[in-house]
Amino acid sequence: MLVVDRLTFAYRDQATPYQFSFDAKPGEITAISGPSGSGKSTLLDLLAGFLSPVSGTIATNGTNIVRLPPEQRPVSLLLQTESLFEHLTAARNVALGLSPKTPRTETKVAVDAALNEVGLSGFGARLAAGLSGGQKQRVALARTLLRARPVLLLDEPFSALDDGTRGQVRSLVVRLTSFHCWHTILVSHHIDDINAVAHRHYRLDNQKLALV
């Protein structure tokens, strides 16, 4: 279980601070919606550790991670686009999810398995620059698989995709979340994406989250 409790933060000169409280269950997708500028990216940055709150806790399975630096948090972040190094192959991009000390054979086995799991067997040697938007999101998800971090933050991950691809990537996220018991937090403006995949939906308004 991911439990965020009174996580409080304000930018300089901000009159009313944000105060975020919400729960997310393993194996489920928790959606966060809200108007532009309401603070959705701010919340993701706090969860990822790129911003530091003035008070409050973020607990994963009972352990407060709020003072951990980003690289030590059990958290992966997947953005709308630009998640990959375009000049590297799909396999090299996926391998970035592993420690550089991982032996070469072990890396190859793990990368092949991850590409297979996201439906991209045989795409390892392709340059990221030559992949479609949906394939790039799959490669980014394969890298997330190797990171094996139980909290996945998604910031509008389907927005740049056409309708057919969007449905496929949405289904993949649901399947991976369920199978790997991730706590997936989906920030989205798109109510159809939220309705299609989310188990819970919070709306962010006036610096606070409310269950929809």
Ligand SMILES: Nc1ncnc2c1ncn2[C@@H]1O[C@H](COP(=O)(O)OP(=O)(O)OP(=O)(O)O)[C@@H](O)[C@H]1O
């Ligand atoms: N570094 C910063 N310093 C000061 N204010 C900031 C900073 N970053 C964001 N803000 C402000 O904080 C508010 C929330 O921004 P945030 O990007 O979290 O909103 P959002 O809900 O993600 O918006 P959108 O849906 O448009 O991406 C906005 O008013 C924004 O201008």
